[in-house]
Amino acid sequence: MKKVYSDEDRMLAGYVKGILESHGVHCFMKNENLAGAVGELPPHEVWPEVWVTHEHEHERAERIVKDLMVDLGNASDWRCPNCRELIEGQFGECWNCGTEAPQ
C-alpha cells in the first residue's frame, strides 16, 4: 500500500479517490473521520489521505492525480446561479444547493 494523495479538504480527497476508482485503480482513504481531532494532533497528520492498495498501480495513480491537479488548477471559481454561493472551480455542482455548474 502506498499513499498517493492527501489534502486538508476532505471533499477534494474523496473526489481524487473517486477519479482513481473510475480509472480502475484500487484505493482507499485514511483519516477520513479524524477531522474532529484537529487541535489535539498536528493538523497535517489528520489530513485525509488517499492510498493505493496495490503498489504496482501507484505510478499510474500518481500520473492520474498529477493530470487531475493540472485540470483543477485551470478551473476557475464560479457562482451558483441558484443560491449565489461562490463555488471552487474543481466542483461540478453547488455544495450548498446541488445546482450544476453553468457551462
Ligand SMILES: [Zn+2]
Ligand atoms: Zn447553490
